[in-house]
Amino acid sequence: MKKAFSVLLGLTLALGAAQAQQSLTLYSGRSQALVEKLVQEFQKDTGIKVNVRYGRDAEILAALQEEGSRSLADVFWANTSGALEEAVKRNLLVQLPASLTRQPQEFVPSSRRWVPVSVRFRVAAYNPAKVKDSDFPASVMDLPKVAKFKGRIGWTPTYSSFQDFITAMRAVKGEAATKAWLQAMIAAGAKAYPSNPPMLEAMQAGEIDVALTNHYYIQRILAGVGEGEYEGKGESEEEEKKELAAKEAKAGVATHYFAPGDVGGLALVTGAGILATSKNQNNATRFLNYLLSKKAQPYFVNEVREYPVIAGVRVAKGMLPFERALRLSPKIDFAKLTDLEGTLKLLREVGLL
Amino acid sequence: MILRTQGKTIPPYFLVPALLAGAGVLLPLLYLVLRAFEADPQALAELVFRERNLHLLANTLLLALGVMGGATLLALPLAWLTTQSDLRGKRWLALLLILPLAIPGYVGAFALLGASGPNGLIHALTGISWPRPSGYWGALGVLVLFNYPYLFLNLRAALLGLDPSLEEAARSLGYRGPEVFFKVVLPQLRPALYAGWLLVGLHVLGDFGVVSLMRFETFSYAIYLQYTASFDRVYAAWLSLMLLVLTVGLLMGEARLLRGLSFSRVGLGSARARQATPLGLWRWPALGLVALSLGAALIVPSSTILYWVFRWPGDYHRGLEGIAQSFLHSAQASAPAALLASLLALPLAYLGVRFPSAFSRTLERTAYLGYTVPPLAFALALIFFSLRAVPFLYQTLALLVLAYSLHFLAEAIGPIRSALYQASPRLEEAARSLGYSPLGAFVRASLPLIQRGVLSSMALVFLSSVKELPLTFLLAPVGFDTLATRIWGYTAEAMFAEAAPYALLIAFFSALFVGLLLTQEKRA
Numbered sequence: 001m002k003k004a005f006s007v008l009l010g011l012t013l014a015l016g017a018a019q020a021q022q023s024l025t026l027y028s029g030r031s032q033a034l035v036e037k038l039v040q041e042f043q044k045d046t047g048i049k050v051n052v053r054y055g056r057d058a059e060i061l062a063a064l065q066e067e068g069s070r071s072l073a074d075v076f077w078a079n080t081s082g083a084l085e086e087a088v089k090r091n092l093l094v095q096l097p098a099s100l101t102r103q104p105q106e107f108v109p110s111s112r113r114w115v116p117v118s119v120r121f122r123v124a125a126y127n128p129a130k131v132k133d134s135d136f137p138a139s140v141m142d143l144p145k146v147a148k149f150k151g152r153i154g155w156t157p158t159y160s161s162f163q164d165f166i167t168a169m170r171a172v173k174g175e176a177a178t179k180a181w182l183q184a185m186i187a188a189g190a191k192a193y194p195s196n197p198p199m200l201e202a203m204q205a206g207e208i209d210v211a212l213t214n215h216y217y218i219q220r221i222l223a224g225v226g227e228g229e230y231e232g233k234g235e236s237e238e239e240e241k242k243e244l245a246a247k248e249a250k251a252g253v254a255t256h257y258f259a260p261g262d263v264g265g266l267a268l269v270t271g272a273g274i275l276a277t278s279k280n281q282n283n284a285t286r287f288l289n290y291l292l293s294k295k296a297q298p299y300f301v302n303e304v305r306e307y308p309v310i311a312g313v314r315v316a317k318g319m320l321p322f323e324r325a326l327r328l329s330p331k332i333d334f335a336k337l338t339d340l341e342g343t344l345k346l347l348r349e350v351g352l353l
Numbered sequence: 354m355i356l357r358t359q360g361k362t363i364p365p366y367f368l369v370p371a372l373l374a375g376a377g378v379l380l381p382l383l384y385l386v387l388r389a390f391e392a393d394p395q396a397l398a399e400l401v402f403r404e405r406n407l408h409l410l411a412n413t414l415l416l417a418l419g420v421m422g423g424a425t426l427l428a429l430p431l432a433w434l435t436t437q438s439d440l441r442g443k444r445w446l447a448l449l450l451i452l453p454l455a456i457p458g459y460v461g462a463f464a465l466l467g468a469s470g471p472n473g474l475i476h477a478l479t480g481i482s483w484p485r486p487s488g489y490w491g492a493l494g495v496l497v498l499f500n501y502p503y504l505f506l507n508l509r510a511a512l513l514g515l516d517p518s519l520e521e522a523a524r525s526l527g528y529r530g531p532e533v534f535f536k537v538v539l540p541q542l543r544p545a546l547y548a549g550w551l552l553v554g555l556h557v558l559g560d561f562g563v564v565s566l567m568r569f570e571t572f573s574y575a576i577y578l579q580y581t582a583s584f585d586r587v588y589a590a591w592l593s594l595m596l597l598v599l600t601v602g603l604l605m606g607e608a609r610l611l612r613g614l615s616f617s618r619v620g621l622g623s624a625r626a627r628q629a630t631p632l633g634l635w636r637w638p639a640l641g642l643v644a645l646s647l648g649a650a651l652i653v654p655s656s657t658i659l660y661w662v663f664r665w666p667g668d669y670h671r672g673l674e675g676i677a678q679s680f681l682h683s684a685q686a687s688a689p690a691a692l693l694a695s696l697l698a699l700p701l702a703y704l705g706v707r708f709p710s711a712f713s714r715t716l717e718r719t720a721y722l723g724y725t726v727p728p729l730a731f732a733l734a735l736i737f738f739s740l741r742a743v744p745f746l747y748q749t750l751a752l753l754v755l756a757y758s759l760h761f762l763a764e765a766i767g768p769i770r771s772a773l774y775q776a777s778p779r780l781e782e783a784a785r786s787l788g789y790s791p792l793g794a795f796v797r798a799s800l801p802l803i804q805r806g807v808l809s810s811m812a813l814v815f816l817s818s819v820k821e822l823p824l825t826f827l828l829a830p831v832g833f834d835t836l837a838t839r840i841w842g843y844t845a846e847a848m849f850a851e852a853a854p855y856a857l858l859i860a861f862f863s864a865l866f867v868g869l870l871l872t873q874e875k876r877a
Contacts, residue, residue: 027833031842032834033851036675054838055826058581060728063827065586066736070744072831158565158578194565197847198466205470205485220847241691252472343584351405353578 140264548767772806
């Protein structure tokens with residue numbers, strides 16, 4: 001009896017171990033809508049079963065902290081570098097092997113505890129029926145000075161990408177200038193929205209004419225208006241421009257890019273890291289490698305309209321070529337973008353939080 | 354002495370489950386206090402004693418009062434019409450009128466925004482551009498539309514349980530219709546009104562989805578931001594505790610109002626069947642009110658969702674891939690939660706009504722505290738305690754069901770309590786005198802009378818669980834997606850076409866469940 005029991009126990013343990021070998025638990029701050037297909041591909045290609053827990057960055061981060069050493073998670077895939085840096089600060093992530101951090105050249109944080117997976121840029125969206133591209137100042141810093149925009153600008157002070165943008169502004173322009181800008185924007189009647197989709201929807205509905213947002217929200221709306229094909233299909237640049245303008249007019253949304261190097265064109269990344277508590281480091285590494293592979297990277301372009309982090313991936317029509325978009329962004333040391341605390345303090349001081 | 358009130362002994366099989374339920378609800382509070390004490394005093398003082406908090410407090414209170422008032426103006430006539438008038442098809446109308454509860458608040462707000470404005474559905478159909486809701490009045494309108502059914506369900510349960518002989522007596526004394534309503538019916542509805550107001554009020558206190566979309570700042574929104582924007586559990590805990598103080602105030606107010614109420618029949622025999630009140634020409638304004646409520650809270654949002662499928666074409670079928678599984682998951686988690694919450698609410702409500710004392714009332718009220726603990730904090734608390742005490746339960750369906758039932762326990766208490774007020778304790782006493790044990794007497798004599806209340810409770814908890822987000826995200830087994838988490842995933846990426854089938858299915862599914870419960874109702 002006792003023997004039979006121990007055999008059974010041994011079998012169960014062995015089975016459990018075998019299963020642990022072939023599975024991976026992913027905590028994803030990116031939504032199921034975006035992640036699911038890619039995860040299925042990974043499962044098909046590797047035979048590793050991926051269990052995903054979806055949530056928002058903050059929820060997952062809080063859960064990871066409450067779980068502590070008992071966490072079952074292997075990989076944390078976040079929507080913002082802020083959440084990942086917070087995880088680094090709390091010692092939740094392991095140092096990644098060079099094979100992972102070597103691949104994407106840009107944006108790898110100095111801690112080497114997470115890798116960027118996709119890139120997005122800050123831009124201004126505008127309603128082409130109300131505002132012309134030439135109405136914009138060269139720098140986002142002068143946006144509140146445009147009389148025509150008074151009371152017609154939307155922003156998302158509580159949204160992570162916006163806060164990263166403010167952190168960058170503090171790094172580039174200094175505390176005082178950033179505070180002055182925030183106050184000038186408030187004085188110019190900037191309207192606060194909880195996130196980007198409702199803000200752009202409000203712009204299409206005529207509530208505002210200009211919105212500070214991320215580039216892919218606009219691209220996604222434009223893609224919904226017509227076919228999104230790859231660039232460089234032999235059309236002349238002139239034709240492409242015309243086609244884009246027609247789409248923008250139809251959608252009521254167009255993109256304004258600020259002058260090269262302006263903080264208004266900041267590049268931001270999403271990324272992923274491996275948790276210190278993971279007992280599946282091998283599978284976790286394989287998963288991150290997969291995210292950075294030639295197979296997975298085009299997915300971010302096609303499905304999300306974000307930019308790839310590896311070379312040689314074509315971007316969708318209507319998107320700026322990556323190198324040009326990158327030139328628009330100011331060159332900032334990524335380590336400086338981690339002072340979220342200071343940004344929140346500033347936003348509280350001016351009454352936005 | 355705890356166990357004896359007014360000379361009666363509380364039987365242990367009511368007391369023990371009630372104490373357990375109360376303890377379960379109090380766990381998250383304990384967690385909040387634990388976290389709160391990690392705060393750095395100086396930074397804390399800066400955050401807690403801000404002028405902005407006063408401003409948030411005023412906003413929150415004004416909104417809560419406004420929504421309670423608005424919901425009453427809608428729910429009271431609707432509840433009366435669907436129970437006591439001769440309106441045709443009133444049972445079906447009642448079913449439809451509960452359904453706005455099935456639409457997650459933020460989806461409803463999104464849909465109403467999508468319906469209005471120059472690009473909206475209303476403009477596309479009629480050429481009239483309806484102003485986009487926003488600010489105080491926008492938040493008030495949207496919250497009334499999607500929360501009035503809490504009050505409606507409570508009032509309906511109470512109205513169905515009224516003994517018509519009291520009204521007949523009033524009429525025989527010369528009172529006319531409206532006078533009878535205000536002097537005889539309305540006072541008897543007080544427990545139901547208070548319970549409904551409490552739920553609506555607490556819901557407004559806890560809402561952040563709708564107010565953020567309406568760009569109106571309240572306390573809960575600030576707490577939500579604290580958790581999400583700054584990844585901060587400590588100051589969020591302080592803000593949550595401040596919100597709980599507000600809740601305690603509301604609860605004490607309700608307790609004062611409820612003191613000494615007793616509405617059970619004392620006469621012999623069973624209540625007579627009710628004669629429906631003929632509406633006559635009033636039928637038309639009555640139908641108008643029903644149409645207005647259904648139009649604004651049900652038809653406009655659901656047609657906007659359908660409209661999304663066409664405005665963002667091409668991809669809705671992609672969203673359909675996992676829909677059967679999410680549907681199954683939603684049912685697996687929400688149906689048992691509805692049952693468990695009613696089971697837990699029964700002893701709490703029973704003690705509160707049959708053994709009224711400071712102790713039993715406090716116990717009953719703790720359930721409401723669990724309801725206002727922000728769901729994110731509630732989920733974190735359950736992670737904290739389950740991993741320490743019962744690690745094998747962590748990330749199981751059982752824990753999710755338990756979380757739903759504890760968090761939504763307050764919704765289950767109201768209808769059961771209202772029903773118990775109407776079920777005479779004399780019947781149980783009679784059953785006791787015939788030799789039944791106290792439990793047997795309760796099961797034989799009272800339970801059949803409060804059946805409707807129990808069903809309403811289950812409906813409320815079910816509808817809330819189906820659309821719940823933070824608890825599901827954090828406590829569900831890994832890989833367990835529900836209809837609500839899918840909807841959130843799609844809308845967050847502005848994939849409205851993909852979200853549409855899920856949003857419609859949630860509404861349809863909830864309608865089926867509520868319909869099933871209503872068919873169990875005694876013919877009114």
